[in-house]
Amino acid sequence: MTNPVLGPRALNRALLERQLLLNPSASRSPLETIEWLVGMQSQAPGAPYLGLWTRLDGFSFGELETLMTERQVTRMVLMRGTVHLVSAADALLLRPLVQPMLDRTFRQNAFARAVSGVERDEVVAVGRELLGRAALGPAELRRELGARWPEVDPGALVNALRLWAPLVQVPPRGLWSRGGGPRYATVEDWLGRPMESGSPAAALEAVVLRYLAAFGPATVADVQKWCGLTGLREVVDRLRPGLRTFRDEGGRELYDVPGAPLPDPATPVPARLVADFDNLLLSHADRARVLDDAYRTRVMGVNGVVRGTILVDGFVGGIWGIERTGKGDRASATLTVSPFVPLSADDGEALEAQGARLLTASDPSAAVRAVRIGPPAP
Structure with a gap:
């Protein structure tokens, strides 16, 4: 029997349904959603907050902050060698599975030659001992590791340790309300549990x-x-x-998988905001189900930056971002949408309403909040 053929629109609707972007969920918890998505890209620490907001009705940014401070979720290098926000259980499950990829990433990096004269196990052991005393930032790790191996570039030692050992970035890094620079602990110390050791x-x-x-x-x-x-x-x-x-x-x-939803390709999709660095755009070799290749360079810039996007009829049809200025009673937050395609009146109204709601959630203390939708870019 010939396998049924699925066109781009069928694949698009299936992806949006499963990503909770066709019909945002009113019943899933943030933790359940993070696990359902098998983690959320978190190169930009705030991206998962926006990604959950687009997927969950009634999501509060404080809910994710609580999950982070209670160590139910954590941020660490995982899929594709990039920082992801995952549940505690998935951190312990996924990190050993992606180690072969991280080893390959190490071999392909310029800093690999700089540490070629040191023993991997020794670097990991020293790193674990240091981080077992207290979470340390990159500068502190460079100082400590550099003192142990004075003949080796300390920055290369830190980069190697990040790939060789299962390190998490601890709060306040990743908190929406205050944030901070990266500080590292081992996943086992931070979560108080060993990594998965099954098959x-x-x-x-x-x-x-x-x-x-x-x-x-x-x-x-x-x-x-x-x-x-x-x-x-x-x-x-x-x-x-x-x-x-x-x-x-x-x-x-x-x-x-059997029983997974395959919505009608003609299912209408209201215009929708999608977070920056969202795995919706990063998780397929062929992105045509959601992103036209003609728009790729507008969305994915230098240094791995992935802009926030808008969906028009389910496909990427523009970018958006928030500009914040001032402080206190002079603080303002402006969400600007830059479409690639003409927007219908309904799409424009939907994006304006979503943008206003998002600013209320993301910037509650801003004295002025505004949504601006520009003309289609040439």
Whole structure:
């Protein structure tokens, strides 16, 4: 039997439904949502707050701050070698699984040569001892590690430690209300539990299934793009008897978990704000299901920056950002939308209303809050 073909609109609606962007949830908790999404990209510490706000009706920024200070969620280097916000359970599960990718990342970095003369196990052991006494920032780690290996670039030692050891960034880093520079602890010390030690193969299969549930239907290349690991064809082949299979219009095989939603491609999608660094845009080798390649450089800039985007008919149709000026009774926050395509009156009204609600949630103390929607960019 020939696998059914799913076009870009079918894949788009499936992705938005599973990402809670077609119908934001009124029942999921922030913690449940973070686990459902298998973590949220957090290169920009505030991005997960915006990402949860777009997905959950009634979400309060303080809810996520509480989860962070109570150590129910944490921020650490995981998928694709980038910082993600994950639940405590997923931090302990995912970090060992992505270590092969982090090792590859280390070998590809310029600083690898600088630390070629030191023993990895010794660096990790010294780092663990230092961080077991207190959380330390990069400058403190450079000083301590540099004293132990004076002949080695201390910055390279810190970068190596971040990839070799399971470090988390502890609050106030990542808090919306105050924030701060990065300070590190080991995940085991911070959470008070050891990392998962069960079957890596079984754990990886479970994670692939979770990815398909939240991002599928997807190709093997998509799964690998999301996590940064390679060699996942064998994992998917083992799972294949229990999966649904489709093909895209290019003939590539797509995999999916049974029972996952596949909305009608004609399902209407109101214009919607999507957070910066959102995994909606970063988790497929082929982004055509949500992002036209013609707009890619406008959304994904230098140094890995991923702008906040707007969805128009479900696809990226512009960018947005918030500019903040002044303090106290002179503080202002302006959310500016820069569309790539003409907006209908309904889309413009929807974005203006969302922007106003978001500013109320994100900048409650601002004396002046405004939403501006510009003309379509040429």
